[in-house]
Amino acid sequence: MDNHINTQTKTFEPLSLYQCCCKAVARHYPLHRLDVRTLPGNHIFDIIYELHESKQYSLLATELSSIEELNKLLHAKNRRSALLRCFQDIVDHDTAVFGTIPAHLRQCSQGAADIGHVVEMGICLGEFLNEGGWYPCSIKVLKLCLQLIQESSTLENAHHHLIKCYQTLLFAHASYHEFTEANVVFESVLDLVKKEESWSDGAHCFSQLFTVFSVFFFHQYNYSDANFWSIEALKALNETTPVNIILDTLRQASKTFSLEKKLNEARFLINQALNLGKKCCESNSLKYADLLCDFAFYSLNADAIHQSACAYKAALEIKLGIFGPNNLRVAILEEDYAYTLYVQEYSTGRFREATKHAESAICAMQKILPPNHMLLSSAERVKTLIIEEIALDLPISRTKEKQELLTAAEKFHKCELSSVQRILGEKNVLTAKIYGNLGRLYQSMQKYQLSKNMHLKSIAIKESILGCDHFEVGLSVSHLASLVNYHIRDYKTAEGLYLRALAIHSKVFGDTYSGLGYDFKGLINLYEHSMNLEKMTEYLDIFYRWKEQREMMQDNYSIVLPEQTIKSIAEIKEQILHTSK
Helix, strand or coil: CCCCCCCCEEEEEEHHHHHHHHHHHHHHHHHHHHHHCCCCCCHHHHHHHHHHCCCHHHHHHHHHHHHHHHHHHHHHCCCHHHHHHHHHHHHHHHCCHHHHHHHHHHHHHHCCCHHHHHHHHHHHHHHHHCCCCCCCHHHHHHHHHHHHHHHHCCCCCHHHHHHHHHHHHHHHHHCCCHHHHHHHHHHHHHHHCCCCCCCCCCCHHHHHHHHHHHHHHHCCCCCCHHHHHHHHHHHHHHCCCHHHHHHHHHHHHHHHHHHHHCCCHHHHHHHHHHHHHHHHHHCCCCCHHHHHHCCCCCCCHHEEEEEEEHHHHHHHHHHHHCCCCCHHHHHHHHHHHHHHHHHHHHCHHHHHHHHHHHHHHHHHHHCCCCCCCHHHHHHHHHHHHHHHHHHHHHCHHHHHHHHHHHHHHHHHHHHHHHHHHHHHHHHCHHHHHHHHHHHHHHHHCHHHHHHHHHHHHHHHHHHHHHHHCHHHHHHHHHHHHHHHHHHHHHHHHHHHHHHHHHHHHHCCCCCCCCCCHHHHHHHHHHHHHHHCHHHHHHHHHHHHHHHHHHHHHHCCCCCCCCCCCCCCCHHHHHHHHHHHH
């Protein structure tokens, strides 16, 4: 008889009779396949999982390619993470499954007595594929579902099937950064939604749909529309909304409020989501890992960099446990973690860990994505920013290597700028960010007029989109101030820029914001060089007080756990919608 070893106590624990039966059936699965398929979903899954554990991947692929059988497994309780793990292992061994699944769905639809059932299976499958980051396969499945809906003249509730299918397809296109296709889907589903009399009742959950709308705009760096739809999603919540939809709504709303630098609202929302997630989700589930990622996103935007890094690390451990390294959602998380580590170690120059995760993200994406994909470019951008900082620290004896690294960085940024302008347009926050990256790079390359032009473009675009007092504008103004102060040496202009940046940053974050130190040092430098000793002394005192406060914060730093009180939906809506008016 097989046994489990308990590594904690070094004792043997015999398998239960049920586990032994599952293993026995799995060993001779082809003989028992038809009988197994008559069992309830959870029992089928336990036997299928034994195929996974014994590495019978060909049999496993056959079973998971069967739409009817996969649909049973998708409805098995408390097996989602394990099913994702099984599917990822199949993909790691043979990506042909991505072709067989849509083909099997089409076969199911041919001559089917109940097209509605086939469509429901397809949409459910699309949601599962989205969870795993297998977006191209999801898109194929969902487009087939759309075709079936549009071709059927007898389908009941066709309108709601269509909305649900569009919603899931929009999420797949947006998450995969196929924005042209996503926009067509968005316009189509928006036309359908406008025909609805109510957004809070009825067969369809509009909170989920509006959250997907928010995700669509979020991925395009359209902060205001992303926030608008996340608020609409909150409005559509009620006490009967399923908990997984509540979690997704709160998570996404927190992210959009973070981008708008409405940090009190963002903190409240993600804390509520985490509290609810701790109660309803297993600590090693994909949903809980997503909650940690969004807590990390809020923390990064709230200047709690160490807290953000810790949360990303914890989320990465969970997702690696589910998917392993060769998964798009894991790669995107590694990129986010790498960037956070880059920000955390910016002042120290210790980028070894950040580089490792950036390279890991790029390596996985190169296997999964087509060349020049936007998601791959994003990961490469993080590595390029790290390389630029490493290049600046190289000794004089390695000047040639430094120039080669900076030239390669310039080529990448210019290439990415051209691509983003084509996809998202000139007037976009990401376009502005890339101009800012070029501005900092040209400053390092001693091309000061080019650097100034890039920073001015960045500021102009951000002001036109976000307003003059947004944090993103303050960041670009601070970078321009550094150039004007240290290299152009126009101290009067630099002073105005620094003071403007300080005003914006202090308003958003308060007097202990980490970035204030660079502006204080810049002002001290320019007052020293312009012989304004009174002002220099004033800002030296301010800088040292700020430094003491920062050191006290670091000494007492710990992960800030969310409050324990779970609010009702009505209370959450009241607090957020009241403050957002």
